Amino acid sequence: MGENATSxxxxxxxxxxxxxxxRTLMGPGPSDVHPRVLRAMSTPLVGHLDPSFVELMDEVQxxxxxxFRTxxxxxxxxxxxxxxxxxxxxxxLVEPGDTVLVPSNGYFGDRMASMARRAGGDVVTVDAPWGEPLDPADVESALAAHDPDVFGFVHAETSTGVLQPDVPVLTEAAHDHDAFVVADTVTSLGGVELRVDDWNVDVAYAGPQKCLSCPPGASPLTLSDEAMAKVLDRETxxxxxxxxxSLLEGYWGDERAYHHTAPITNVYALREALRLVAEEGIEARWERHERLASALKAGVEAMGLAMNAPDAYWLPSLNAVCVPEGVDDGAICDAVLEGYDLEIAGGLGDLAGEIFRIGCMGHAARPENVVLTVTALGDALAEAGADVDTDAGVRAVRESLR
Amino acid sequence: MGENATSxxxxxxxxxxxxxxxRTLMGPGPSDVHPRVLRAMSTPLVGHLDPSFVELMDEVQxxxxxxFRTxxxxxxxxxxxxxxxxxxxxxxLVEPGDTVLVPSNGYFGDRMASMARRAGGDVVTVDAPWGEPLDPADVESALAAHDPDVFGFVHAETSTGVLQPDVPVLTEAAHDHDAFVVADTVTSLGGVELRVDDWNVDVAYAGPQKCLSCPPGASPLTLSDEAMAKVLDRETxxxxxxxxxSLLEGYWGDERAYHHTAPITNVYALREALRLVAEEGIEARWERHERLASALKAGVEAMGLAMNAPDAYWLPSLNAVCVPEGVDDGAICDAVLEGYDLEIAGGLGDLAGEIFRIGCMGHAARPENVVLTVTALGDALAEAGADVDTDAGVRAVRESLR
Known part of the structure; x- marks a missing residue:
């Protein structure tokens, strides 16, 4: 061996x-991972082309x-x-020269725009303020004005705590204009009602570390046959x-031939996280998220705080709570992290300093965590001089859960 | 909740x-993961912006x-x-219009070409047969002929079991022509001598699932200041x-601001795998790979098989063993998998059917695995009618390790 190293x-x-x-993870994700999923991650590996793994891929799919309900x-x-x-x-999905319509009402619409541009698309937007959903009438106007090839929207905006209502109305409007619909379901999949087939969503993607409570590293994606046909018919x-x-088709399709080395352990973890979804039942899981987040909401409201989103587009998996006047949101997040090992987060972009973002996702959506969150938040706010009634908050949580 | 699902x-x-x-993983990767690394993967998560994680990122770097020796x-x-x-x-590194010189002597040179083209580069090649390294004189001629902006080469070709010798000669030639050098060190990092700084490699990347014996999902990359300056000066x-x-700089650089959710668990695992490297010592680790792979080589040669690569460019971490005349390599791989739960692999591309690819990587590079591999391969070949002497093979392994 050479011995001339000088570094x-x-x-x-x-x-x-x-x-x-x-930590207890009640922020915008990752959420607390179920012990069974952690255990799956410590399983010794097989190869990514092992016959047993090739079978397991079918199960994960x-x-x-x-x-995804698809x-x-x-x-x-x-x-x-x-x-x-x-x-x-x-x-x-986006080919050079395609027109792509994206929303401007949150962080992830901006990210869609950047990705679409890098793919060679021409980006146009449909606007709404941060903290509000898209208005179907605005989407209809934008579709008529721009005639896009692809329309992206965010089903559950992690940056604002807004659930986009009326998804079937949006997809129908897009399809009337021959646009493919891409849904960002990062913070809804497995936690909030989402029906890809019934709602005629063409493409949806998600992160595993939100309502699926799986460590990040292998992320759900689904495409309709029509969307996949557009992908396979690309000129470039x-x-x-x-x-x-089109290359991943060789690995995840019937052939199961090498493309890249799959992240085997992350696929094991995702499988276990999805088994937990199947055991609970997807609709029961949606219901649990709504029940636990309702208790959280009742608690923060009884404490004297306001939710940023009205009920019509409240997102149970990510609760945007208004920061009281004169309170430094960052100091509160630091205080609950230090005092209670609890992670919650502040706002981003247009809502920086305006909201706390409190997740209620997957395995973390449990009564003990909701009680802890309301307690810790109330204590930290009171300590910072805000006018909150923590006792009333905790009482409301208990009543809501009864 | 809606109840109109028909799926x-x-x-x-x-x-x-x-x-x-x-399984025992003696194929081209993943390799067997150390129990400490598996245990690290079952660690409960903190957030990707948690102060403790932000500190841990420094340690991993x-x-x-x-x-990487850099x-x-x-x-x-x-x-x-x-x-x-x-x-x-x-x-x-590649901007539209850049000329990119890549090798044609293995699977991963082809992949470089595809990626460089998609980045907008014009691809030219320097040729050598599959199973042989690049000749520095050919590289010099190609540099002179094409004046490339970027020159990529594969330090350890997983598809052929070839180690590229003379790296400092190649990098000096490239730099004389003002080309940046990108090294594929997927199957060398942590297993075979590699000195990024001393050898003046501008950019190197690797997989964690080879000689680092870490589950795939977070993959090493290093760039010199000069290479990073080219990245940050891009026009598009x-x-x-x-x-x-340039965006990841915001997360992994001094700011530590959100870009995407890091695969926290994979970073935990990589940290533990790299701790094992540091405990062993990088040079001792290179020496161990050479010692164990030498025993494997002695075993297969004593058994009556030939190595595909001569000693001058033998790759200890990936041993290409010639398939005996008339033997179906796929059937042998299946037999050792079924009989001994042992993974080895056949050849790819120009070497399909010609070689077995036997890894000797990281935690898998241990005496017990070398003995098992020689035993299983010998038994399966004998069963298939090949003229091999398994006893002599195992004896040679034991002697080599003594």
Whole structure:
């Protein structure tokens, strides 16, 4: 071996045993992971072309279809975090010169725009303020004005805590204008009613670390046959090799031939997280999220705080709570993290400083966590001089859960 | 909740408890994962912006620098498998109109070409047969003929079991022609001598599931300041948002601001795998790979088989063993999988049917696995009628290890 190394990286770094703090994750994600899913992640690996893994891929695809409420053959976990699934959606569906209509009412509409532009698309927007959903009439006008090839919307906006209502109305309008519909379901899949087939959504993607309570790393994506036909009929290659669905077809389709090394452990974890969804039942799971988030909402309201979204578009999995006048949201998040090992988050973009973002997702959506969150938030706000009644908040949680 | 679902995915799939077979992984990767790394993966998560995680990111970067033998500030795990790190390298460094020189002597040179083309590059090749390394004189001629902006080469070709010798000669030639050098070190990092700084490699990427014995999902990438300057000076955005290093700079750089949700668990695992590298010592680890693979080589040769690569470019982490005349390589791989739960692989591309690919990587590079591999391969070949002496093979392994 050569011995001419001169790098200051010569000495091996002394890094201590992994010992992270024991948090309760009630922020915008990741959410707390179920012990069964953690255990699945410690399973020794088989190869990504092992006959047993090739069988297991079918199971994961079936479980994803169940969770997305779809029969789409093209239903796979993308080998990356939710943004990789998002880019797989836009990067494959959008061809250079396509017009892509995206919303401007949150962080993730902006991300859609950036991805669509990088794919060679011409981006136009349909507008609504941050903290409000799209108005179907505005979508209809934008469709008529721009005649887009692809229309993206965010079903559950993690940055604002807004649920987009009227999805079937939006998809029907888009289809009347021959636009494909891409839904960002990162924070709705497995937590909030979502019916890909019944609502005629062409493409949907999600992250595993929200309402599925699975560590990030393999992310759900589903495409209808029609959307996949557009992908397979492209005149030019998608701009990413890694996310090229026509190549991934060789691995996740019937052939099961090598494309890239799948993140085996993440697929194991996703399988276990989706098994938990199937055991609970998808509708029961939606109902649980609504029940627990209702208790959280009752608690923060009884405490004297206001929700940012009215009931018509309240998003149970991500609760936007208004920051009281004169309170520094960052200091409150730090205080609950330090005092209670509890993660919640502040706002982003137009809502920075305006809202707390409190998740109620998957395995984290449990009574003990809701009580903890209301308690910790109330204590921290009172300590900061805000006029809140923590006792009343906790009482309201208990009543709501009774 | 709506009750108008008609999908045949209505019924929850009944999927059994995760119970994969207990393999020994001596194929081209993934390799067997150390129990400490598996345990790290079952650690409950913190958020990707948690102060504790932000600190841990520094540790992972330091450990990666140590393993790559570099001081490069720009040393990060990419949120995806090795091919994502590969595409991050080419997709950021290559701008539309750049000329990119890639090798044609294996599967991964072809992949470089595809990624470079999708990034807008004009691809030219330097040729060598599959199973042979590049000749520095050919590289020099190709550099002179094409004057490329970027020159990619494969340090350890997983498809052919070839180690590229003379790396400093290649990088010097490339730099004389003002080309940036990108090294595919997927199957060398942590297993075979690799000195990014001393050898003046500008960009290197790897997979974690080879000689680092870490589950795939977060993949090492390092760039010199000069390479990163080219990335940050681009006139057009890289074509992937997910892999855009100028955006990832915001997360992995000093700011530590949100870009995407990092695959926290995979980063935990990589940290533990790299701790094991640091504890062993990088040079001791290279030496162990060479020692164990030498025993494997001695065993297969004593058994009566030939190595495909001569010693001058033998790749200890991936041993290409010639398939005896008249033997079906696929049937042998199936037999050792079925009889011994042992994974080895056949050849790809020009070497399909010609070679077995036998890994000797990371935690899998242990005496017990070498003995098992020689035993299982010998038994399966004898059963298939090949003229092999398994006893002599095992004896040679024992002698080599003594």
């Amino acid at each position: 200051s990286a010569e000495a091996a770094p002394a890094v201590a045993e992994l010992d992270p703090p024991n 079936d479980l994803l279809r169940y969770t 029969d789409n053959e093209w239903t796979i976990p993308v080998s990356g975090t939710g943004s990789a699934a998002m880019e797989a959606a836009f990067g494959n 290659d998608p701009r990413s090799w890694y996310l090229d669905l | 045949s995915a209505e019924a929850a799939p009944a999927v059994a408890e995760l119970d994969p077979p207990n 330091d450990l990666l620098r140590y393993t 001081d490069n500030e720009w040393t990060i795990p990419v949120s995806g498998t090795g091919s994502a790190a590969m595409e991050a390298a080419f997709g950021n 955005d890289p074509r992937s948002w997910y892999l855009d290093l």
